[in-house]
Amino acid sequence: MLTLNQVSRRYGGATALDGVDFVVPENTYMALLGASGAGKTTLLRLIAGFEEPDQGTISLNGARIDGQPSHLRDIGFVFQNFALFPHLTVAENVAFGLRHRAHAPLTNEAEIKDRTDAALQLVGLTGFGHRGVSAISGGQRQRVALARTLVCEPRIVLLDEPLGALDANLRSRMCDELKAIRERLGVSFLHVTGSETEALTMGDQVAVLANGRIMQSDAPDTLFSHPGNAEAARHLNAWNIFDAGLCRGDLRQGPIAVRFDQIDVSAKGTAPSARPSLHATYLTGEFNGPTALSFFRAADGTLLQVVDHLSQPRLPDLVEGQGYDLHFAADALRQFHGAA
Numbered sequence: 001m002l003t004l005n006q007v008s009r010r011y012g013g014a015t016a017l018d019g020v021d022f023v024v025p026e027n028t029y030m031a032l033l034g035a036s037g038a039g040k041t042t043l044l045r046l047i048a049g050f051e052e053p054d055q056g057t058i059s060l061n062g063a064r065i066d067g068q069p070s071h072l073r074d075i076g077f078v079f080q081n082f083a084l085f086p087h088l089t090v091a092e093n094v095a096f097g098l099r100h101r102a103h104a105p106l107t108n109e110a111e112i113k114d115r116t117d118a119a120l121q122l123v124g125l126t127g128f129g130h131r132g133v134s135a136i137s138g139g140q141r142q143r144v145a146l147a148r149t150l151v152c153e154p155r156i157v158l159l160d161e162p163l164g165a166l167d168a169n170l171r172s173r174m175c176d177e178l179k180a181i182r183e184r185l186g187v188s189f190l191h192v193t194g195s196e197t198e199a200l201t202m203g204d205q206v207a208v209l210a211n212g213r214i215m216q217s218d219a220p221d222t223l224f225s226h227p228g229n230a231e232a233a234r235h236l237n238a239w240n241i242f243d244a245g246l247c248r249g250d251l252r253q254g255p256i257a258v259r260f261d262q263i264d265v266s267a268k269g270t271a272p273s274a275r276p277s278l279h280a281t282y283l284t285g286e287f288n289g290p291t292a293l294s295f296f297r298a299a300d301g302t303l304l305q306v307v308d309h310l311s312q313p314r315l316p317d318l319v320e321g322q323g324y325d326l327h328f329a330a331d332a333l334r335q336f337h338g339a340a
């Protein structure tokens with residue numbers, strides 16, 4: 001189990017991480033979701049030991065690792081750009097870590113070969129060992145990077161946007177593979193990403209990092225259905241967040257959130273009186289295959305989105321520039337304390 005306790009990191013006057021409390025349990029695929037600049041890479045670099053926190057502690061299985069040299073932490077790191085050696089073969093790239101690690105480097109060629117072959121088999125690259133790393137596909141390069149990390153049997157694996165350099169089809173295939181490989185190994189993976197879809201698909205647990213803090217860490221379905229604050233909701237790209245004052249109905253003051261797929265639309269003045277509702281102007285629509293997204297503007301300028309599933313359409317025909325009532329079940333909304 002990896003534990004960060006009140007970890008902070010500043011660069012000059014800028015705070016990258018601000019009192020982060022974070023736990024990655026054993027044998028877990030942990031996804032860390034955050035926007036660009038949220039501090040994701042900084043967090044991984046502190047765990048790996050490439051940098052030290054200004055404050056706070058980092059422990060692995062109960063023992064402090066902050067302050068320890070990086071190469072003694074037994075932590076694997078898979079970089080976004082794979083960082084393979086271009087002049088080495090696939091097998092040589094994988095074996096490199098075994099030969100050169102600071103802690104008990106291997107010299108026995110038979111053992112190096114056995115462990116390299118096992119790592120290549122684990123990532124589905126048996127038979128590719130002799131190839132140059134420029135003679136394989138992007139997805140295969142990603143798997144070499146993973147094999148190179150896994151061959152050293154790290155206690156936890158950190159993955160920095162590992163699918164970022166892959167095209168969309170390959171990305172979804174690699175999602176399944178990464179999950180399967182982790183399950184076979186039984187070590188925890190900490191995978192950082194800016195994509196909510198990737199985080200929710202991959203993670204046994206998903207943490208949201210914003211403004212240098214962990215906003216929420218939960219099972220993906222809990223996070224998606226019950227974001228605990230406006231910042232977590234905003235990262236899921238599925239929730240409208242607006243001021244309760246816009247609504248007709250008996251609501252507490254402050255920011256509220258309603259999911260894109262839980263809002264209904266009626267002609268102006270026809271919202272059922274039992275449901276909270278607000279007026280908004282229809283801007284435009286967007287088809288995304290099986291779903292359609294409609295955009296509205298509320299009186300205070302807030303942009304609202306409504307998702308309609310084409311197999312079960314709920315929305316009337318909408319006219320651009322015309323006002324509508326947007327309404328929802330009272331139990332569909334979430335209210336948060338503090339600013340939106």
Ligand SMILES: Nc1ncnc2c1ncn2[C@@H]1O[C@H](COP(=O)(O)OP(=O)(O)OP(=O)(O)O)[C@@H](O)[C@H]1O
Pocket residue numbers: 011012014015016034035036037038039040041042043194
């Ligand atoms: N070496 C550094 N010197 C100064 N500022 C830095 C340094 N490294 C990171 N920062 C700043 O710290 C903040 C967090 O950066 P970090 O790279 O951790 O974000 P990130 O979430 O990984 O972003 P991205 O998804 O864009 O890679 C940013 O504001 C960044 O500009």
